[in-house]
Amino acid sequence: MTLTASRTAARTRWLQDNGVYVAVAALLLFNALFTANFLTVGNFTTQLVQAAPVLIVALGMALVIGTEGVDLSVGAVMALAAAIIPLYLGAGPFMAITMALVVGALAGVFNGFLVAKVGIQPIVATLALLVGGRGLALVIADGQLVQLHDPAFLALGTDDVLGVPISVLIAGLLALVIAGVTNRTTFGRQLVAIGGNRKAATLAGLPVNRVLVGVYAICGVLAAIAGVLATSRLSASDPADMGLLMELSAITAVVVGGTPLTGGKVRVLGTVFGVILMQLVRATLIKHNLPDSIAQMIQAAIIVAAVYVARERR
Amino acid sequence: MTTTLTKSGPTPTKAARTKVLQRQGAAVALVLMVAVSWLVFPRFGSLDNLRDLALQGSFLAIIAIGMTFVIITGGIDLSVGSLYALGGVLAAWGSQYGFLAALALPLVVCGLIGLVNGLLIAKTNMAPFIVTLASLLFARGLLLAITDEGANTYKIDGDSAFVELGRGTVAGFGYPIFVAAVLAVLGGMVLNRTNFGQNVFATGGAEQSAVLLGVPVAKTKVLVYTMSGTLAGLAGALTAAYLQSGVTVIGVGLELDAIAVVVIGGTLLTGGMGTILGTVIGVGLIKVIQNVINQIGTLDSNYQSVVSGVFLLVVVVLQRILRR
Numbered sequence: 001m002t003l004t005a006s007r008t009a010a011r012t013r014w015l016q017d018n019g020v021y022v023a024v025a026a027l028l029l030f031n032a033l034f035t036a037n038f039l040t041v042g043n044f045t046t047q048l049v050q051a052a053p054v055l056i057v058a059l060g061m062a063l064v065i066g067t068e069g070v071d072l073s074v075g076a077v078m079a080l081a082a083a084i085i086p087l088y089l090g091a092g093p094f095m096a097i098t099m100a101l102v103v104g105a106l107a108g109v110f111n112g113f114l115v116a117k118v119g120i121q122p123i124v125a126t127l128a129l130l131v132g133g134r135g136l137a138l139v140i141a142d143g144q145l146v147q148l149h150d151p152a153f154l155a156l157g158t159d160d161v162l163g164v165p166i167s168v169l170i171a172g173l174l175a176l177v178i179a180g181v182t183n184r185t186t187f188g189r190q191l192v193a194i195g196g197n198r199k200a201a202t203l204a205g206l207p208v209n210r211v212l213v214g215v216y217a218i219c220g221v222l223a224a225i226a227g228v229l230a231t232s233r234l235s236a237s238d239p240a241d242m243g244l245l246m247e248l249s250a251i252t253a254v255v256v257g258g259t260p261l262t263g264g265k266v267r268v269l270g271t272v273f274g275v276i277l278m279q280l281v282r283a284t285l286i287k288h289n290l291p292d293s294i295a296q297m298i299q300a301a302i303i304v305a306a307v308y309v310a311r312e313r314r
Numbered sequence: 315m316t317t318t319l320t321k322s323g324p325t326p327t328k329a330a331r332t333k334v335l336q337r338q339g340a341a342v343a344l345v346l347m348v349a350v351s352w353l354v355f356p357r358f359g360s361l362d363n364l365r366d367l368a369l370q371g372s373f374l375a376i377i378a379i380g381m382t383f384v385i386i387t388g389g390i391d392l393s394v395g396s397l398y399a400l401g402g403v404l405a406a407w408g409s410q411y412g413f414l415a416a417l418a419l420p421l422v423v424c425g426l427i428g429l430v431n432g433l434l435i436a437k438t439n440m441a442p443f444i445v446t447l448a449s450l451l452f453a454r455g456l457l458l459a460i461t462d463e464g465a466n467t468y469k470i471d472g473d474s475a476f477v478e479l480g481r482g483t484v485a486g487f488g489y490p491i492f493v494a495a496v497l498a499v500l501g502g503m504v505l506n507r508t509n510f511g512q513n514v515f516a517t518g519g520a521e522q523s524a525v526l527l528g529v530p531v532a533k534t535k536v537l538v539y540t541m542s543g544t545l546a547g548l549a550g551a552l553t554a555a556y557l558q559s560g561v562t563v564i565g566v567g568l569e570l571d572a573i574a575v576v577v578i579g580g581t582l583l584t585g586g587m588g589t590i591l592g593t594v595i596g597v598g599l600i601k602v603i604q605n606v607i608n609q610i611g612t613l614d615s616n617y618q619s620v621v622s623g624v625f626l627l628v629v630v631v632l633q634r635i636l637r638r
Contacts, residue, residue, distance in 0.1 A: 118631055131626060135617065138619075139620060251443075252447065261441045303448040303451070311438065311439055
């Protein structure tokens with residue numbers, strides 16, 4: 001290989017790995033220069049608050065995608081969490097949130113069981129819960145939107161610590177935890193190994209089924225947390241709209257962040273930046289008064305471009 | 315059959331029975347469902363209801379036929395719901411320029427988007443899931459752009475020949491039913507009797523071996539996604555003709571319905587195996603279930619999705635268990 005060729009290859013490699021960070025930096029620079037009132041604390045807070053639920057869901061999705069799976073049910077799980085909250089809010093916010101998270105975990109274990117033990121493909125296994133889960137949430141809530149008044153529960157969506165909104169704080173903490181789990185624990189190594197080559201992982205004696213169920217359970221709990229936070233911010237339980245199309249936003253952020261759909265690799269920081277990138281793109285388009293139609297088409301182009309750059313070459 | 319050699323293995327008759335169930339499980343379920351519904355709900359068997367059932371199923375069937383081809387190649391097409399809506403709007407807009415424009419415009423535009431899907435997937439090694447996810451967004455954006463951000467619903471003149479295509483009937487059965495039936499027969503023949511069909515199976519069965527054997531894998535992929543896009547556009551156009559307007563909000567999540575019926579019909583998401591007949595039976599099953607839930611009446615319409623989800627689950631679990 002000639003020197004220039006290897007240099008080009010190295011440059012492509014670098015762009016593949018760091019494209020999402022470059023894109024975020026470029027977009028920040030663009031907005032700093034051309035968008036009025038962009039560099040304000042208020043604006044950054046708004047952007048982060050809007051991105052927090054997507055990030056929490058995307059973290060779980062990144063783990064699932066790392067195992068060469070996908071979880072289409074996350075939006076439905078958010079709706080289930082939203083439907084559960086008003087049922088138990090009478091017993092205090094702690095009880096309500098616990099029950100919502102338990103339901104999220106159960107949904108995840110159910111998905112994981114179907115994928116690991118029954119051997120159904122992740123798309124179909126989680127599609128069943130996507131279709132049925134939101135219906136179930138609507139049945140639980142009797143199809144109604146319920147206004148919530150518990151001050152302690154609503155504080156979750158309105159209060160902040162030292163200027164950082166609670167939901168953003170939780171999202172940040174969860175990102176750190178998931179990064180730690182992925183990079184520093186046996187569980188993290190096992191899930192990447194399973195995503196890389198499930199047969200080899202099985203033959204090597206890894207507890208494949210247990211890890212898969214665990215990964216889907218984590219994804220379910222994270223989706224439920226996102227549902228709780230979004231419900232609190234909305235100050236209403238709205239199972240009809242809660243988390244609608246969230247699965248697509250989360251998958252997009254994960255893939256744009258450089259985690260391949262083929263599994264075997266999880267990029268937590270990339271996922272965080274993938275979420276930030278998609279949020280910034282939307283904010284930029286809105287702030288420059290582009291209509292929804294153009295905004296959607298540009299988002300589509302960005303997804304294709306990001307995945308094109310990051311794709312694995314044959 | 316090797317199972318007869320092992321002592322603990324199932325007896326031949328049982329194995330044969332399993333095989334029939336495995337192959338025809340969805341068909342058996344459909345026959346049972348129809349028989350029970352017929353007995354329990356007097357209105358189910360009425361000609362009016364059956365006509366309605368077939369018409370409702372025909373739009374989904376047209377989309378699902380394209381999806382079957384895509385899934386057999388080991389791919390997936392998430393853009394069909396958006397293309398369905400876009401096709402309807404384009405047909406309604408085009409109807410002011412006559413029958414041909416109303417029919418050709420959605421087919422060409424949706425076909426082109428399908429072509430781009432196919433080219434991106436075949437030539438750049440990008441995952442079908444993500445490429446068609448992007449075109450799901452793109453097609454919705456395009457739809458919003460031509461409808462004044464969704465505020466403008468184009469109407470179709472009730473006397474035009476194009477409306478006849480959606481509302482016309484033979485013995486009370488709507489034209490779209492016949493379109494879907496012809497396409498299903500054609501699709502089945504193309505899949506099983508042509509070189510292209512063989513290439514579709516080969517691409518999904520073992521892509522790398524197919525490439526080595528000289529199967530035109532890239533060309534096959536481009537073709538199936540183009541087909542899927544075109545069929546989604548056609549289903550949208552027929553729906554617009556039936557509704558006499560290009561409704562902008564339909565088709566959200568329709569891609570998932572299409573995938574579900576294909577899977578229920580026994581086509582494997584891993585590719586390499588599947589039938590059009592199975593897909594048609596899958597459409598029948600989902601529509602009969604929805605119809606029955608509507609007949610019960612007292613049931614909350616939210617139960618419809620719960621039952622659909624549970625049903626999808628039962629079918630795929632059974633398929634999985636029977637395949638062992």
